[in-house]
Amino acid sequence: MTDPKAIENNPFKELGKIPELRFKQGYSVHSTYIPMRDGVKIAATICLPNGLLPNDKIPTVLIQTRYWRAMELRIPFRWVLDEVVTANPDPEITTGRGYAYIRTDVRGTGASFGIRRIPFSEEEVKDGADVVDWIISQSWSDGNVVSKGISYTGTTAEVFSTTHHPAIKAIIPGHGLWDSYTDVAYPGGCYDLAFMQMWSFLGRNLDLNNPKVFRQIMPSVWLFSKGVKPVDTDCDLKLFQDAIDKHKQNQYVHEHALDRNYRDEPLPEGTTYDDIIFNRKSRIEESNLPMLIWCSWYDSGYIDAAIHRFLNLSNPMMVILGDWNHGAGFPANQFFPKRVHVTPSPRERINAFMNFFDKCIYGKSIESKILYYYTLAEEKWKKTKIWPPKGHMYQRWYLSENFILSKKLPENDVGEDDYKINFRATTGRLNRWWTLLAQPIDYQPRTRMDEKLLCYTSQPFEKDTEITGQAIICLYLASSHEDGAIFVYFEDVDEQGNVTYITDGEFRVIHRKVSNEEPPYKILIPYHTYSKEDASPLIPGEIAELKFGLHTTSVFIRKDHRIRIAIAGADKDTFLRYPTDGRPTITISRNKTNSSYIDLPIIENKNNSQGV
Amino acid sequence: MEELYPTLKDMLKESIESKIDKPNLTIYLILKNQIKGNIAEPKEIIIMLKMFGGLREDIPIDIGIDNEIQRIALKFQTEANFNKIQEIMETIWENTVNMLIEVTKGNFNIINDIPDVDD
Numbered sequence A: 001m002t003d004p005k006a007i008e009n010n011p012f013k014e015l016g017k018i019p020e021l022r023f024k025q026g027y028s029v030h031s032t033y034i035p036m037r038d039g040v041k042i043a044a045t046i047c048l049p050n051g052l053l054p055n056d057k058i059p060t061v062l063i064q065t066r067y068w069r070a071m072e073l074r075i076p077f078r079w080v081l082d083e084v085v086t087a088n089p090d091p092e093i094t095t096g097r098g099y100a101y102i103r104t105d106v107r108g109t110g111a112s113f114g115i116r117r118i119p120f121s122e123e124e125v126k127d128g129a130d131v132v133d134w135i136i137s138q139s140w141s142d143g144n145v146v147s148k149g150i151s152y153t154g155t156t157a158e159v160f161s162t163t164h165h166p167a168i169k170a171i172i173p174g175h176g177l178w179d180s181y182t183d184v185a186y187p188g189g190c191y192d193l194a195f196m197q198m199w200s201f202l203g204r205n206l207d208l209n210n211p212k213v214f215r216q217i218m219p220s221v222w223l224f225s226k227g228v229k230p231v232d233t234d235c236d237l238k239l240f241q242d243a244i245d246k247h248k249q250n251q252y253v254h255e256h257a258l259d260r261n262y263r264d265e266p267l268p269e270g271t272t273y274d275d276i277i278f279n280r281k282s283r284i285e286e287s288n289l290p291m292l293i294w295c296s297w298y299d300s301g302y303i304d305a306a307i308h309r310f311l312n313l314s315n316p317m318m319v320i321l322g323d324w325n326h327g328a329g330f331p332a333n334q335f336f337p338k339r340v341h342v343t344p345s346p347r348e349r350i351n352a353f354m355n356f357f358d359k360c361i362y363g364k365s366i367e368s369k370i371l372y373y374y375t376l377a378e379e380k381w382k383k384t385k386i387w388p389p390k391g392h393m394y395q396r397w398y399l400s401e402n403f404i405l406s407k408k409l410p411e412n413d414v415g416e417d418d419y420k421i422n423f424r425a426t427t428g429r430l431n432r433w434w435t436l437l438a439q440p441i442d443y444q445p446r447t448r449m450d451e452k453l454l455c456y457t458s459q460p461f462e463k464d465t466e467i468t469g470q471a472i473i474c475l476y477l478a479s480s481h482e483d484g485a486i487f488v489y490f491e492d493v494d495e496q497g498n499v500t501y502i503t504d505g506e507f508r509v510i511h512r513k514v515s516n517e518e519p520p521y522k523i524l525i526p527y528h529t530y531s532k533e534d535a536s537p538l539i540p541g542e543i544a545e546l547k548f549g550l551h552t553t554s555v556f557i558r559k560d561h562r563i564r565i566a567i568a569g570a571d572k573d574t575f576l577r578y579p580t581d582g583r584p585t586i587t588i589s590r591n592k593t594n595s596s597y598i599d600l601p602i603i604e605n606k607n608n609s610q611g612v
Numbered sequence B: 001m002e003e004l005y006p007t008l009k010d011m012l013k014e015s016i017e018s019k020i021d022k023p024n025l026t027i028y029l030i031l032k033n034q035i036k037g038n039i040a041e042p043k044e045i046i047i048m049l050k051m052f053g054g055l056r057e058d059i060p061i062d063i064g065i066d067n068e069i070q071r072i073a074l075k076f077q078t079e080a081n082f083n084k085i086q087e088i089m090e091t092i093w094e095n096t097v098n099m100l101i102e103v104t105k106g107n108f109n110i111i112n113d114i115p116d117v118d119d
Helices: A004-009 A011-015 A090-096 A122-136 A152-163 A180-185 A193-207 A211-217 A219-224 A238-249 A253-257 A278-287 A302-312 A346-362 A446-450 B002-015 B042-053 B079-105
Strands: A027-035 A041-049 A058-065 A071-073 A100-105 A141-150 A168-174 A225-228 A291-296 A317-322 A369-375 A380-384 A392-400 A404-406 A416-420 A454-458 A465-469 A472-479 A485-493 A499-508 A544-549 A553-557 A562-568 A585-589 A597-603 B016-021 B026-031 B061-066 B071-076
Touching: A011 A317, A011 A346, A027 A090, A027 A122, A041 A090, A041 A122, A041 A238, A058 A122, A058 A152, A058 A346, A071 A219, A090 A100, A090 A346, A100 A122, A122 A141, A122 A152, A141 A152, A141 A346, A152 A168, A152 A278, A168 A346, A180 A193, A180 A302, A193 A211, A193 A253, A211 A219, A211 A225, A219 A225, A219 B079, A278 A302, A291 A302, A302 A317, A369 A465, A369 A553, A392 A454, A404 A454, A404 A562, A446 A485, A446 A499, A446 A562, A472 A485, A485 A553, A499 A544, A499 A553, B002 B016, B002 B079, B016 B079, B026 B079, B042 B061, B042 B079, B071 B079
Parallel strands: A058 A100, A058 A141, A141 A168, A168 A291, A291 A317, A317 A369
Antiparallel strands: A027 A041, A041 A100, A071 A225, A369 A380, A392 A404, A392 A597, A416 A585, A454 A562, A465 A553, A465 A597, A472 A544, A472 A585, A472 A597, A485 A499, A485 A562, B016 B026, B026 B071, B061 B071
């Protein structure tokens, strides 16, 4: 069961009560092609509330997707459901609340024309403004457009703000990336092979309208759908076929990324990983659009992305960080693995989003920045106007002899632990990276997994302790090889010895140089450029300092629980193997001279973060 | 989308009326909702029977589709085939929804023995 306290206190309720529906008779659905400035036709599906009178004017919620705006349903579903059913209950609630609900296939995808070489290209972004021009020219439009989405559509909503179209009033980017290199493609410089390969495979087959492949990877979609929905007016499907043929020229991220290692290696159209979001920072800020940003502690590097938006964007914003999977389809709190429902429910969440849009269009919009976060294990929502929250301080824990994690600096002159990398180590396929494909999250059984790893465990905590922020680990490490990757899992161990995953960090050793340059955006961990110039292969046998951040979290370590860091050299079902050949032995120093440690972000005075 | 599943079975049962004409070895499916465009192609009916009804063989069915009155007629040459499909139709909507629920839970095995139905 979902924790009743969490239901009671969740911050989505801060956005107000759900008003009575303005339209109660369902909605109509039709589709059309919208011409862009360069002649490319963008497919759009438009849902309007039934009962809309000729003189009624309503705002629009726009969703720009690369995952099919609408589906051609198989029978019998086509006989009882509409083509936007997979977005349910979004269209129903949105139209009921008195908005038009429009979904477009971004250029090069679905039934839209155009060619796609990179995600979120400038042309794709400009299309958003052209679509808005079309929307506000419709007889039912009141001239206001808002946009939201989860993951890809969250990012299209965010970059939509850079068009500075005056009709756009607010955006809700949910579970979106900020730095495509570290948040998703190369977390810590390690290539997320599983996701990049799968996402590219999925994208190609979506773009070629080949639903067959979903039988293996997304069977519910395969059972439901015959493919993308052609546009209504395209009766002989000639346009549809032309559009799909064009998509054969599309390119996919895995093709560009696999044989590369560095952030500064160019992508097509003269772009880089930096151009997706954070290089657009000033343009997003110039829009001054109010934003509602939401994500989860367990979502890939996207949790750090949410924090980076809060730290770096001046836009008025509300940020909500919870304990669900990517997109909030499933609960993901590893302390409560038996929960079956997400809090809030999709219906409650969507209604809260509509309340946010209502505020921005009709009422008093938000004017400042506020962040709500859920502390795992404490099961409590809190709010803060600053990040890290007040009372934040680092507490240093040293890797010590007998595999102990201790607050006491090692006193011995000599002390080190060897670990031969186990390339069978894995967090499985229900981890924070696979969830980017909307998978649930399950890190169990950690106890068994830790047997393959190098673990350091603390003594039982003497008092309840909140850890909120990004831990930083510093390892003094020698290896038998020049290249390698280090995975550090941060875990809770209860009185019975049950181990619960909290967060992790991963890092490819060749990127270890901590740069003195100014980072391109504000970060709270050591800055690594991941550039070719700064690459520093290890010298076998020589001790090097490796210092990097773990993904942001908020967790409550209860009195008598212990904490553990578990160190691996591979996560075989997710990341590319480093080095490609050989099986390195690493040696971690834990002595007076080279004292490896982890800095934990403790919230010293709990009263500083207000409960919700 | 998953929140639809509890009501989907009833939606299917209420929106699709089956009529049996045993003397003429014909099963009619009459759609009560207003459907945009063609209600189905004959091939889609076979796919539906294979995907959701568990049909594993190719049996001759004369499929007549009347888009005007939204009626599909499945006519059989033998009583055995008629009985087979009649039996399938008795549970097909329940099977359809159960299959969706199972794959959503991660039980992909449930679709393993569906034959290749896509072009």
